[in-house]
């Protein structure tokens with residue numbers, strides 16, 4: 001069933017005309033701002049919905065009846081057909097940027113706080129991450145909309161009651177899917193939650209208002225070519241608006257003439273834009289899904305911070321992507337020293353392991369690993385790590401000692417996949433950090449220099465989560481979690497069940513260490529694990545690390561010779577990005593003091 005828009009202008013009351021006239025009326029303006037405060041729970045959404053209908057909706061109709069008494073009287077009980085498009089659009093699209101529980105914020109928050117990388121480092125692959133979040137968002141949004149539509153139908157809103165439910169479902173469900181993909185795509189462009197939220201809100205209100213104004217004028221004006229309206233609907237807010245517009249039109253028509261609402265057969269009507277809208281939304285979803293996945297993957301690994309840097313890389317114009325050779329580095333103004341015998345020996349040992357292709361026999365093999373941070377704004381390049389070569393057998397704890405700025409964290413960052421090496425390579429259990437980071441993650445534990453924790457989760461929940469990622473479950477998980485909490489002195493005094501935001505700095509640190517050791521991580525990196533701990537906590541931490549190192553390789557950085565001597569089987573001293581000496585703590589103690 002179709003209708004002529006010109007006709008509807010002349011003979012029928014038009015839903016968007018009413019919207020326009022009332023929008024200019026001050027009583028209607030607060031509606032979007034009231035919507036801004038809609039809480040996340042469905043209960044609260046229903047309240048807001050009711051308030052809207054009973055409050056501004058009724059007032060709006062009263063104001064409107066002064067101007068057009070006849071039509072308004074007939075439509076008094078059809079609020080949603082009147083306010084439906086704009087109201088519904090905001091409610092639907094509000095799912096996109098809405099604070100902490102909603103998609104974009106979730107995704108950007110985890111990126112900003114490097115929690116995504118942390119999860120990845122503990123074995124959560126991109127595929128499972130996507131599936132979990134996609135399903136979570138999809139179920140949450142679908143339930144939200146189903147309840148919304150059912151609620152609207154129960155209280156007799158024509159917009160929902162009259163139109164075929166299966167069309168409404170397909171339309172909203174495909175739009176939700178598109179929205180989720182857009183959230184993933186947008187999240188790879190943002191690194192800060194606040195920026196993401198601000199821009200998302202601007203987008204919502206800007207595109208909502210523009211869609212309302214343009215689509216309505218273009219459709220009803222009749223002068224704008226139809227196919228250009230379809231092109232405009234590539235913008236998701238426009239396609240959403242057009243779909244709502246069509247449903248609204250059928251609801252209005254039904255109120256006036258008693259005709260049925262939109263049915264599937266009506267999609268064949270060339271004046272009904274719903275078919276184009278559905279095709280556009282589904283095609284867009286299909287195209288953007290792999291694009292969003294790629295950008296999200298690339299930006300989540302930490303090597304490529306944003307899609308822009310990826311594009312630059314693809315165009316090969318980004319200088320930070322230039323591989324530089326060892327000779328190139330050494331050719332610059334770098335002071336070349338004679339290497340100490342122990343460093344030469346270590347390098348020879350590494351060469352031998354590489355030649356014999358025995359990297360899998362070692363926990364870690366680093367081959368001439370280098371990191372250069374390219375200088376910006378005229379600043380010179382920083383050679384943070386300059387040719388580190390070492391081989392670490394299983395079961396050994398290697399300490400890296402050095403002053404501030406020596407390059408210790410840069411070295412660890414390369415090993416855990418935070419930053420890409422400028423040149424050289426390293427092998428963890430035989431897997432290259434250049435190509436096989438995903439495989440390395442499944443057997444790796446990390447205690448980063450800055451604690452990466454969820455403020456609203458408890459210590460126990462953190463350990464349960466990471467324990468599950470390592471394949472533990474049921475009673476064995478509970479046992480391991482309790483043991484883990486005990487080992488870092490967090491089992492008593494209610495600490496396990498406190499939210500992390502209530503933890504002191506020392507407690508956070510100990511929790512980070514416990515996370516790095518949970519499960520069967522064969523290679524563990526600890527970047528200054530005891531920073532900020534009091535002597536008693538440090539001692540208990542040391543005993544936890546000592547116990548843990550029996551069946552795994554550990555690389556830890558520290559400023560404390562005492563810590564290095566207590567925990568490490570071998571120790572190296574790093575200065576200006578170079579290893580100065582490597583040996584047992586005893587040998588290095590002498591070296592450090594000579």
Ligand SMILES: Nc1ncnc2c1ncn2[C@@H]1O[C@H](COP(=O)(O)OP(=O)(O)OP(=O)(O)O)[C@@H](O)[C@H]1O
Pocket residue numbers: 373382383384402403404405406407408409410411
């Ligand atoms: N992202 C970066 N961009 C540019 N320079 C950096 C970056 N990260 C580190 N650097 C520089 O590289 C050098 C090594 O830094 P790094 O943090 O690795 O040292 P560190 O030994 O871990 O120091 P600390 O003990 O203070 O943590 C420093 O001069 C630092 O300023």
